[in-house]
Amino acid sequence: MSDFSKELAATRDPAKRSWLASANVPTCDFPIQNLPFGIFSEARDARPRVGVAIGDAIVDLAALRAAGHLELDGGIDADEREDVFARASLNAFITLGRDAWRGVRMQLSMLLDAANPALRDDAALRERVLVPMQSATMHLPVDIPGYTDFYSSKEHATNVGSMFRDPKNALLPNWSEMPIGYNGRASSVVVSGTSVRRPMGQLKLPDHERPIYGACRKLDIELETGFIVGRGNALGEPIACDDAQDHIFGMVLLNDWSARDIQQWEYVPLGPFNAKSFATTISPWIVTLDALEPFRVAQPEQTPEPLPYLRHAGQHAFDVALEVRLRPDGTDCATTIARTNFRHMYWTMAQQLAHHTVSGCNTRVGDLMGSGTISGPTPDSFGSLLELTWNGARPIELDSGGTRTFIVDGDELTLAGWCQGDGYRVGFGTCVGKILPARG
Incomplete structure (x- = not known):
């Protein structure tokens, strides 16, 4: 050495x-x-x-x-x-x-x-x-030229696919072959502590022939991490999977706020748009990969074996404990509604970056890449209210009294994350946002 x-x-x-x-x-x-x-x-x-x-x-x-x-x-x-x-x-x-x-x-x-x-x-x-x-x-710790959000938790994708499609075929054929993602809106990424206004948009109600215009009724969080690009690549020059880690500066906590009812109506055929563009919150501190190195662990087994450009040797997941807390307006009592771990992610950060650039797409210093919702294998480890309440069918009981299916005005949501060492922890701090009423 x-x-x-x-x-x-x-x-x-x-x-x-x-x-x-x-x-x-x-x-x-x-x-x-x-x-x-x-x-x-x-x-x-x-x-x-x-x-x-x-x-x-x-x-x-x-x-x-x-x-x-x-x-x-x-x-x-x-x-x-x-x-x-x-x-x-x-x-x-x-x-x-x-x-x-x-x-x-x-x-x-x-x-x-x-x-x-x-x-x-x-x-x-x-x-x-x-x-x-x-x-x-x-x-906000970086100027963000571009923001991409992935969909890389197998548990989350399976839950959503089971909820809205056939449970026997919850994952679409391409999901196990590549990291699915979409280009988000960098201009609406905000730092922790920034209040978020409930979005307006088109909603398609079951008993209406045509959509209505109104405030989101199914406002949700997505418990994610994000990584910051530390070294970009030239247009037309992909980043190899084995080299991808050298292009990552560090990680943040990320809450990709989601308007589920707006999303359900708009996402076919091109994916999320207004349902995701109104705000994404990140934590203020960027934890470097050098600090995270002792907590490196093996990623889940990938079947089928990825295509050659998505293969990398070694361990590429990190043991990061994650929590979501919900505090209603007017109370100091926050309820921990979910506990999960980043190590469950099926597709790694290196694979996400390699796939993002395989077409020749260039990335720039400060680009933000969201992991996608991080859900674990148990019901209390799901990373969204959509899953935790199974689209509102199973309300969550709050420690302060009352229940939640989705977020109500005044609710404050906090994401927390840390790697636990022997007598110390390497943490991310918190990622906090409070919901304000919609503007008509």
């Missing part, structure tokens, strides 16, 4: 601890082994800029670099690296490449280590570069 590889591996050492006590709490999402990237601002400096989460604080990378404690090496042009952390998106930093991402990760891991006095014992420097998370405002 090279010295670089050893230094990178040391950033994931389960025994590693930070001098920031909050980062060492076993249930903290942001220990020193994580170090996710995001964009934040705060009252004393309203400019959005790049930060890294550690415990209950944010490391201001622009301030840290200005203080001379953060280098960007690897042959990067000086002009390119001058203000890369003082920008309102991560795109410029991501464009510098994986060596730059890893170099920053390793420097931060050393600076935040419990045994390193450089930042630990310099109160004035800590005051400049550490921002309390509770006083910060988080922003």
Whole structure:
């Protein structure tokens, strides 16, 4: 193992601890082994800029670099690296490449280590570069040129196919041959904490000959993750499945809000449109693949064997525990309505990216790729209300009283996710959205 590889591996050492006590709490999402990237601002400096989460604080990378404690090496042009952390998106930093991402990760891991006095014992420097998370405002972490949503959970596809088609033939013939997806709307991707307005659209009621226009009556969530493209490809130059991981910067939680009744009427023959375009919420922190590496596991067995361009050796799933919580308006009581795991996904991120580009489609830094709804094998592990209530036939009981079939105005939905290590966890934080009434 090279010295670089050893230094990178040391950033994931389960025994590693930070001098920031909050980062060492076993249930903290942001220990020193994580170090996710995001964009934040705060009252004393309203400019959005790049930060890294550690415990209950944010490391201001622009301030840290200005203080001379953060280098960007690897042959990067000086002009390119001058203000890369003082920008309102991560795109410029991501464009510098994986060596730059890893170099920053390793420097931060050393600076935040419990045994390193450089930042630990310099109160004035800590005051400049550490921002309390509770006083910060988080922003969309990347400028998103394009957004694609996949349909890669076999359990979810089987449930939906059984519900609306023949249960004996729930999966269409192409589903087991390639990652099914559609191009979504990048302009309506919002950061966690942004309220979402109930969409209007055409609804086809069973007892009406023609559709009506009105507010969505079956508003739903889709529990997903998403990955951010870290290195694009040229038009006409596909990304090989074995190389796809090198093109991924990191992962976020993703809620692809869905208007099920609008979707049911519009999706034939070309798929979702207005039913999905009104909002997609992502978590503010991007967890890098380097942080997730210890939690890599084997993906489900794929039968039939994929075509050659979709084959890859090794393990390409990740053990990420996922939850959905629903909190009605006017109460502090949230009900956990689903628990599942990313490791159930049939098609991997590498396969999704390889299939996306096999036609020659180009991708760009900051592109967002949604996993598709993540459902597990048991009824309490389904990743949508459509499945959890079986299209409204089986209402969910809430801890605060009452029931839900689909989302009502004022409901707040929270997605949470983490990888559980020995005495620590690498978490994503939360992905939160509250539903506002429709505008007629």
